[in-house]
Amino acid sequence: MIGVVRARAVLGVAVAVVAAGVGAALSLPAKAAPLETIAKQAILVDMTTNTVLFEKNADERMAPSSMSKIMTGYMVFDALKTGRLSLDSTLPVSERAWRMQGSKMFVELHNNIKVDDLIKGMIVQSGNDACIVLAEGLAGSEPSFAELATKKAKELGLRNSNLVNSTGWPDPNHYMTARDLATLAERLIRDFPEYYHYYSIRDFKYHGINQGNRNPLLYRGINVDGMKTGHTEAGGYGLTASGEREGRRLILVVNGLPSMQARADESARLIEWGFREFSTYALFRAGETIEQVPVWLGAQDTVPVTVPQDMKVTLARADRPGMKVSLVSNAPVAAPIRKGDVVGKVVITAPGFPGKEVPVVAAQDVEKLGFIGRAFAAAKYLVFGS
Template identity: 75%
Template sequence: MTAVRVRFVAALSAALAAAATILPARAANIDTIAKQAILIDVSTNTVLFEKNADQRMPPSSMSKIMTMYMVFDAIKKGRMALDHTLPVSERAWRMQGSKMFVELHNSIKVDDLIKGVIVQSGNDACIVLAEGLAGSEEAFAEQANAKAKELGLTNSTIVNATGWPDPNHLMTARDLSTLAKRLITDFPEYYHYYSVREFTYHGIKQGNRNPLLYRNIGADGMKTGHTDIAGYGLTGSAIRDGRRLVLVVNGLPNMQARADESARLIEWGFREFNTYTLFKAGDTIEQVPVWLGEQETVPVTVAENLNQTMARTDRPNMKVALVTNAPVAAPIAKGTPVGKLVITAPGAPTREVPVVAAADVGRLGFFGRAIAAAKYLVLGSGA
C-alpha cells in the first residue's frame, strides 16, 4: 500500500539560525596567502572557504582561547569567580613574551587576569590562571587536552596555557574554529571580554592586538598569535545582520598582511554568501496521505528551523524535494518521522533532513477500516 512519493516544494527565504552538521558550501573563486585558513558561517556550521584546514600547526597565542574556555567553564560551574584573587608565582612572574606585567607574590582578581590574557595576550596572566585552576601548568594542560577531546578537537595537542613554542603544542585551523564557536555559544555572558579594546594594569596601558576590532566590519573577537615558526595568525569573529562568521588564518608574513587578509576574507564571506530559511519549525510543508486514519492527510513539518547557507548566485538553482512513503499508516503521533526533505544546490553535497508529523492522527474504528479497505480494493490506492 505504500510507495515512495517525491514532491518538489517551494522554499521560503529569511535569515534565522539552526542546523547541526558542518556543511561545505560550493568552492568559490578566492584564495589566500595564509598557509592555513578556514571561514565558517556559525549559524549553519557551513564551511565557506578552507585551505589546509586539517594541517597541524603551531597555534601560538591563538591557543589562549582554550585557556579562556577552561576559565569560563570553571566560573560557570562555580569553581572560580570573577572577584576571586589568585597568587602570582615566580614562574608566572618570570614568564617572557607578551605580558600583563603581574607583580611577584601579588594576588590578582580573575576579572583582571582575563583582560590581561584577552586584551594584552599576557603569558604571565595565563600561567596565573592555569596554576589557579589546576595547581600547575602541566596539570592544566592535561585538563585542557581532556576538554579538547570532549569538544571534538580531534587534531589538537595542548602542552601549555600560553601557546609558547613547543614541538608538541599543535592545533589545526578547523579545531581552532570549532573551539572559537564553542566559546561564543557556550559562554555568551563572558564573550564581551573579547571586544575590550584596551586595558591598563600596573600603570601600563595596552591595546587589544586584534586588528579586526578597529575596522568597521562587525568584528567582536577573538585572538591573534605570532611566533617565528608559525608566522602571524588570527582567530576572528564578526557578526552582521544576525549572521556570525568565524575565521582562522595562520602562517601570514607580517602584521599588516594578517590584518588585511583577515578583513578581506570576512568581507568576502558576508558579501558572497547568505543564509536562507527554508522552513521554520512548525511550518506545514505539505499534506501527506494517511492510511486508515481519522483524517485523510497529516501535515508534515521540520522539528527545528531549517536553514541553508550558500553563495547568493546559487540560490535560484536550489531545489527542495519532499520524499515520503505514502500513505502513512495510522495511528500517527505528532513528531513521528514520516519522510525527509532532500536539498540540492550547485556544487554542494545533497542534504537530507527528516520531516515529522505536525499533528496526531488517530486510527479509524473497525467499520471505518472496513469501508476504507473495501474502497481500496475497488478504487485502488489512488482513491
C-alpha cells in the same frame, strides 16, 4: 513509484513534495567563486548554519601559538559559570608566572590579582603570565591544567588537538587544527555569551602599562568583535576572528602568514568575502506546517509535518536563483504515528552547492484505525486503488 505530489513557494522557490525513500543527511560546504589565500591553513565558517564557506588545510596539525588561549578562556569561563570562580576572586602570582617570557600582562610577584583583570590580561594583552596564574588557580599547576584542557577539548569535538600548556608556548606536542579552533570559537560564543564581550575590549591598562588588543580587525570597521591572534616561528602569524553582520556570524581561522600586515590584510579580505559572496536564507520555522503527508490506515488521511528547528541555509548569492527545495517522504506513512516521528526530509539543492537534507517530523499524533476501519480502507483500496 516516485512522483511529485504538489508544489508551493518558499522565498520564491518552488517546494516540490515527492514520494521517495528517506536518506542520510548531507554535509556542506557551500560554493562560490574560486578563492585563494597565502595562509598555510585557513577555514571560514558561517556559524548561523554551521556552513563551511572556505577551507585550506583545515585538518592539518599546526602550532596554534597564542590562539591556544581561546581554550584557556573556555576553561576559565566554564569555572565562572559553574561557580568555581567569580570575577572578583583573586589568584596568587607564582614565581613561574612572574618569570614567564613572551607577551605579558606584567603581573607582580606574590600579588593576588582579580580574575576579571587576569581575563583582560589574557585576552587583550595576550599575557602569558596571566594565563599561567589562571591555569595554576584552576588546576594547581600548568601541566595539570593542560591535561584538563585537552580532555575538555575532546569533549567539545576537537578531534586533532593536544595541549601541553595554557599559553601556546612552542612545543612539538602542542598542536591544534584550523577546524578545531573554529569549533572551539563557536562553542565559546554559544556556551558563554555573557563573557564574549571581553574579546572586543580594545585596550587594557595594568600595572601602569596600557596595551592595545592585538586583533587588527577590531579597528577596521568590518563588524568583527573577537577573538585572538597568535604568532610563533613554527606557526607564523595567525588569527581566529569572529564577526556578525545582518544576523550572520562568521568565524575565521588563518595561520602561517608571513607578517603582521599580511595577517591583518588577508584576514580582512577573507571575512569580507564571506559576508559579500554568501547569504543565509530562512526556509521554515520550527513548528510551522510544511505540508500534509498522506497516512495509511490512520484515523485521519493526512498528517501535518514540520521541522524540529528553524531551517536556514547558507549558499553563494549567485546560486540563489537556482535553489530548489523538495519535501521527500515514504508516503503514505503507516499509522500509528507519534508527534516527533521522522516521516521524511527536506532536500535543498542549487548549482555549485552539494545539497543539504533536514529531517521532517510529524506535527501531531495519528492513531491507527480500528479493525472495521482498516477493513473498510482495504476494501476501498481494492475497489479504487487508493
